[in-house]
Amino acid sequence: MLKELFAKSKKKYATVPLDREKQDVPEGIMTKCPSCKKIMYTKELVKNQKVCLHCGFHHSMSSHERIEYLFDAGSFNEFDKEMISVNPLQFPDYLEKLEKDKKKAKINEAVVTGVGSINGYQVSTAIMDSNFRMGSMGSVVGEKITRAIERAGELRIPFIIFTASGGARMQEGVLSLMQMAKTSAALKMFSNEGGLIISMMTHPTTGGVSASFASLGDINLAEPGALIGFAGRRIIEQTIHEDLPEDFQTSEFLMKHGQLDAVVKRTELKETLTTILKIHAPGGEWL
């Protein structure tokens, strides 16, 4: 009897899904930091916006967690939640992969868009989520971001993009590539009307996403330690046959080379954004 119980519980333990992201903080009591390897209470880590209490490592964060931390309670209104991808190139296994990620990440696509307020300042936002197809950009991601930019224009409020993406989505081929042009063109239209664009790059921001809207903020910010770059490190090493510096393509590397306005810790982000929004708020201009 006792043996049976033991076996049962063991079996139950073994059914915990194995495809969970390694860095994703489980519902466990303790979490080990992948950077400093120190173990801390998950509750305390979450309370600290998933920034390691010991080394300051920024753990990956879902789009909905970001909304919870950053936006005033109850202020966020999501748009185009039901927009879903189709399989325009009839790419094998694509729809199955999408279904799997919908269940895993509990979102319909790799970006969540909406309107919400940060300390009372209303903004239109697009928050990418690397838990869904590595945050890759296909037609839906491009369309949702474009609509969020247009919404900012209609409401005459700032647009803030949080990037987390491996780049263009291979399975939608050239349609993914064209989303770079589409989103960038939308930003140009918005910019021409005087709209404020803030780009907040988080880990990772690479390929077609870094070569489009991520780099097009009036103000470009990044989280510490994020991987940001155009080409993959391995491809570069193979091309130029030389070793790359350890900090290559990190936020700090970009900062050093003049590509960023500031590297902002997650725990200080709300305050920083509030200040920027306040300075750009109507009434503050010199006219």
Added chain:
Amino acid sequence: MIYELEFERPVTELRSKIKELKEITKDADVDLTVEIETLEKRLEKLEVDIYNHLKPWDRVQIARHPARPTTLDYIPLLFNDFIEFHGDRYYGDDEAIVAGIAEFEGRAVTVIGHQRGKDTKENIRRNFGMPHPEGYRKALRLMKQAEKFNRPIICFIDTKGAFPGKAAEERGQSEAIAKNLFEMAGLKVPVISIVIGEGGSGGALALGVGDRIFMLENSTYSVISPEGAAALLWKDASQAKRAAESMQITAPDLNRLGVIDEIIPEVKGGAHRDANVQAEAIKDILKRSFNELLPLDSDELINQRYMKFKKIGEYEFEKQPEGKPKEVGQHS
């Protein structure tokens, strides 16, 4: 001598056989006219069979043909008085992109294009047509100059992609490409982009935000090279042929997907068979496009350009609980 591609071998073999027979008739006292005629008919049929049914990978081979005309080959055939301008004014001059001013059918234009080399020496100088940030910044500088002087812009796309290198990253490859996409969307003058060879990824798109986008029949335009796609999807770069098929990268594919405006037909066997004739086909479509675009004022132009890119993409909406009818995205 233009070298033959693998899929063309049957044509080449038959052609040399005919040549052989003709030579025999010339020297010897035999009449082979009937045989030659039969073979010539067969050659004609074979050419139709092969060149009218090119597979994606065949087109990739033609697009990469070393003798395929480049930007600098087309410029003297299409324009008068071309003067090349150099440098981005910040860092250097990237020879993977050529740009300058010229005259087209009596009108001043700005011409910009990727430039690969024809031999190893030139390829090294031009970095195999793979630009660094300063190449894109030179292109943008000359686009803004064209806007100032109300000159239409013609872009030739022919690159495997933006160069993946340490220096390129340090100098902001992403920002340079992104800025071109952004600024091209707002240009007050007509922009026509033509893919003449390979259109590889963001590095190609950075010259591709045009009012009209055309592709030569055997050119390709894709989010990633077939080799890159194969390495990413199946961890095997040798599956490039399979990737070329599933990624839908040929001119007919892009036309069907609604990404390009029109396919420019190529000379039988590929543009490298006769650059002069190919240039004429390009000239015709440029003239027609200018007639359509030049009457538009800048607001109309910019608005139409935006709407053109805005409609690219396919998506749908999940059934909504309220039982709203299902909205369907573009082209579906």
